[in-house]
Amino acid sequence: MLQIDGLGHAYAGHPVLRDVDLTVRRGELVSIVGPSGCGKSTLLRCVAGLTAPARGTIRIDGRPVAGVPGGLAVVFQEYGRSLLPWLTVRDNVALPLRRRGGTRAQRRAAAASALDAVGLAAVAARRPWQLSGGMQQRVAIARALAFRPSLLLMDEPFGSVDAQTREDLEDLLLTVRGPEMTILFVTHDIDESVYVGDRVVVLNGSPAGVVADLPVTLPTRGEQIATREQAEFVRLRAEVGRQVRKA
Amino acid sequence: MLQIDGLGHAYAGHPVLRDVDLTVRRGELVSIVGPSGCGKSTLLRCVAGLTAPARGTIRIDGRPVAGVPGGLAVVFQEYGRSLLPWLTVRDNVALPLRRRGGTRAQRRAAAASALDAVGLAAVAARRPWQLSGGMQQRVAIARALAFRPSLLLMDEPFGSVDAQTREDLEDLLLTVRGPEMTILFVTHDIDESVYVGDRVVVLNGSPAGVVADLPVTLPTRGEQIATREQAEFVRLRAEVGRQVRKA
Amino acid sequence: MSVASAASRPALAAGRLAAVVARRWAVAVALVAAWEIVTRRRGDVFFPPPSAIVARMHELWFSGPATRLWLTPAATADLLPSLGRMAAGLAGALLAGVTLGVALGRSPRTLAYLDPLLQFGRSVPPPTLVPVFVVLLHLGTTMQVTSIVSGAVWPILLNAADGARSVDPVQTDTARVFGLSATDRLRTIILPSALPKIFAGLRLSLSLALILMVFSEMLPGTANGIGFQLIDAQSRSDLPTTWAAVALLGILGYLLNTLLLGVERRALRGHDATRGGERP
Amino acid sequence: DSGTSTGSDSGLEKDTVVVAALPLLDVAALHIAMARRMFQAEGLTVKVQPVAQSLAALPALQNGQVDVIAGANYVTFLQAHAQGTLKLKIIADGAAQAPRFMRLLVAPDSPIRTPADLAGRTVAVNILNNIQSLTLNEILTAEGVDPSTVKYRAVPFPLMDKALAGGDVDAVHTGEPFGTVIERRLKARMVVDGGGPPVTGLPVSGYVSSAEFVTKYPRTAAAFQRAIEKAQALAAADRSAVERVLPSYAKVDEQTATALTLPGYPAAPDAARMRRLIGLMVKQGLLKADIDPAGLIFTPAAR
Amino acid sequence: MTGTGRIVRGATGIAAVVALSELLAVTGVVPPGFLPPASAVLARAAHLVVDPAFLAQIAATVRAWLTGLAVAVAVGVPAGLLIGGVPAAGAAVRPVLEFLRPIPSVALIPLVSLLLGAGRTTEVTLVAFAATWPVLFNTVYGVQDQDPVPRETLRVFGFGRATVLWLVALPAAAPFIATGVRLAAAVGLILAVGTEILAGFGDGLGVFIAQAQQVVDGTVDVLAGTVCAGVLGLVANAVLAGAERRLFHWHPSQRPLSPRPAAATARAVRR
């Protein structure tokens, strides 16, 4: 579904990414990890068509990306700033649904159920700036999920929520994903990358490239404690950790 | 050093905090955990004198807090927005040092060494918006540390950095803390709260109060893997987890 | 970022420059051409064609000797005093507008006391104040500069107040926490974040100052300046000169504005480069 | 809309005339004619549109929003005619220079005593390069003073007292009723009689219209002319007739009205006097070339 | 600050200035007889505003002013969005705008009246001409000086440029556009009255002032008219500022500077 070939990018002369190759099949959930500042957000920006890469090509369903591809949703790392302060939480979530058509009532219903899924049904009528950091982040997640995108890019989406909520959201993500939703999931939490991902891609180096691409083959899935106790899980997280750490 | 009595707060009628009592000795590092949206940031804002609490008193060294106390530094949860985009990274870090006096050169040197400590010496001359999210967060940390505050409030300071850097920063925090620096450390990571804290305070409930205040008594400190393997550590983190989860 | 081979680079650059110039000026040139054609057809004395206006401007102001930059004595006698008054007026407006605006933006209490007076003041048409000016001030430069300041200060003041009020709360909190002194707070947070808006106000004030310069040269006691020329030509029904003065004001405004844009670009260089129009 | 209903019974092309009028002594005849129903006698209805400066009414005249400008300053309108912005037609004379109608005043303690003392001094006039400097220059020349040594400054009549008292100008060249008021208030002293020889009788302002109007509505224009000329004669003959209308439109109180000096109210426009004005304008560079006044004066075809 | 508190403080400020100017007249700092004291001007203004003939003049001015302002907003906001949001469009029309903008409306009065006739249309045109610039430029700056993240968010969800402009750029710039409208309101009023003064023809507050300027001792009337103009501006600003407070309560500039708990919140906690 997504095919990245020889992608390179530089900001004002500082090279950030070099020769990134990555192929993602439809419905796959790929975790991306790497040290802070290595270029993960940049990679997502390129895929989203927000930044034109200096070199290399990105294809979605075989067509080169020029501009923002359709059916895309992004949870930005700057989640707080990506919410519109003049809209209520509910309207923020319902906003992208205009693209999907449907009546106003349908959109509101979809927004309400997405907010319910992230545990924020109670604050639907408030404004984003009246929420705590973690709540804002969950609003951004709800917005992306309500949209039912075919390609979902998430940049450190669970960084501001507490451990319990984080586990709930991880499980929520595993529930909502389906054969039609392809997901790139940037995270700093190595456990998390293994827990949610079908594959874990490690970016590293300066400029960064793909230093590891590890398939996750866990016998059990979706039950937090049990999953994390599996030997395969422990092996994978150690391996990912090693790849992230090597300078 | 810090004494909070019967603190309560509400935003426009929504009660957030109720009857929070907390006493912190000089030089102590208190971790604060609790579910997302429970009021941790609000508690820090009250201590910082940025929000006047609806009820209760906060005393620092016996004097009630009215306005922002001296010798204070805060790492905000919205780290990105707390950096000034028109100043270079170095100048952002050096900015609060004016209060400390010293020549411009001294301030710059202090800023440079703080940036070095968080691994950002190379980007001192760039602007904050040219940095990745995790790098911006580290700049905010460097700014607070360079200030050598007597009271340091950190709101989820390591949320956007990768696992390796996070461990490095945790250890950095343990290095720079001293008998004169009192620290309130809000985090979502239960392991982290136990690893860095002398005590872990759990906020929970709606409106939230202190549901647990657990002293951390670990034989060894400051070596990541060894520390986390101790039985006491495992016991504590389980206990904290239980307290955070109970609705 | 496209990679061009070294050989084709200058050609490319020249081409790009030409394209930029064409894009910038195509609309303007088309409009002037249309104007020329229509006015020539109509032959109305009130609306001379642009070519006639340019000829008149040349004759009036730019047919002097090369040693004086081709300026005629009339040009130096009218242009320089006018520009001087305008510069003084704009500088006064900038100083007063930023000072008052920032103070009002940061202090709701002061604002409450002064707001009605300021709102009243800025709605007062300057021509009605002439009797007051004549009594309180001396004819000539003082009165003229005062009238420019009192009219041009408002956009700067209002925009500065607006900018100072909408500083990101996290930034003000940061300043409070680190105990920045009032001057530091002003210098490093409030002014820089209000700066884009102050510039928006300044650009409005610039053109207002130009208009007010004309107005100030209609005040009692004036005997030189572009505005005076304009009014005098109008009273003599000398339309080519009237139009020439109007065009000169337009050109002056354009030049001054371009200058200001350059200053603005430098001043806002450090600001978030991701702002300012769409990204490519 | 200037009233286009045809006055067939009176033989006029239209019976409503819209007049833009200044609040000056010059237009006393208009108000006398209205007060004494002289327009009605000619079958005319006159609507007055107040206007602050005669030139400001020019676009309205051009667009047919007004038909006549009362108190139109001849210097200004002759210039407009010469530039081609208006095909001027003078329907009736308004005011002419008369002794003391304009006067040059100085503060009581001023060192300026004779016209010769004006050399190098600043003198306020209502508008620069217009009737006031034109006539004063002529008087100074006659007195043997070089007019180019006088610095003129534009100060509107009503502000002249303030400018003189504040010391911003050395002398003010006033017109009535301002001259009388300033003399009384500031105890100002007259140095030059601006209406004295050699400019006495020089036309100052009149009732003007455009060639289009008089061509289209010749009989209406003629009726208007007859009424004004009757009123002019009355104004010239009976000062009290003028004094009675002044308070209503020129905001002059009755006491001032009796004290002030009136201009001349010539019965009809006169080509010879007009030629003198044009001659002076050409001489002082206010006109580039001579104009033949005969063609400017509206003379109705004999009935 | 409560509405009443604002009004009381504002009134205090005005009273202080009136008292000061009265004092200047009494102490003779300003030579007597030349400037009427504030009390005389206010008394005259109070007398005028109950005079139906004068009110009709005011009404004429207000009509022209509001019409011109409406035109300015209708032209300025979309044009500003286009110039600020679509760089190519901006580059093409900028030179023309930058040339037109500084042309003094004062100089345009005779020419516009020749084209459109001396009267309402001319006045409205000039008001609109002058009032468009503040709206336009504040819109352009408002669009350009905003956080790109919200705009990118919508682009990512597949909204077209126009929609993003409408859904994000416009609301985000709205508070600043509103400031532009407030500036334009004052400029428009000045132009409405100023056109009337300089054209001195027809009816309106400016014509009243221009007439008063021509006569002996007209200064009281001139200043009384000026007070009326100022009060009109004051009222317009109060209305616009009130609307801003309602519409933009989400904007940092409308939130209190340092959050203090309201009495109501304290009570809520007790419960």
Ligand SMILES: Nc1ncnc2c1ncn2[C@@H]1O[C@H](COP(=O)(O)OP(=O)(O)OP(=O)(O)O)[C@@H](O)[C@H]1O
């Ligand atoms: N400015 C505000 N106006 C109204 N309500 C607010 C405001 N700020 C915070 N709140 C509310 O107060 C509660 C506590 O917020 P706070 O930011 O203290 O939570 P937190 O514990 O820091 O959460 P997180 O871990 O998600 O950052 C939340 O329910 C939030 O909705």
Ligand SMILES: Nc1ncnc2c1ncn2[C@@H]1O[C@H](COP(=O)(O)OP(=O)(O)OP(=O)(O)O)[C@@H](O)[C@H]1O
């Ligand atoms: N607008 C910009 N201008 C210049 N340099 C930039 C810009 N944005 C990012 N960079 C640089 O590009 C590099 C990669 O940034 P990016 O945001 O992609 O990192 P990241 O992997 O997402 O890091 P993090 O995990 O900390 O968010 C960083 O070194 C950063 O300094």
Ligand SMILES: [Mg+2]
């Ligand atoms: Mg990132």
Ligand SMILES: [Mg+2]
């Ligand atoms: Mg928080």
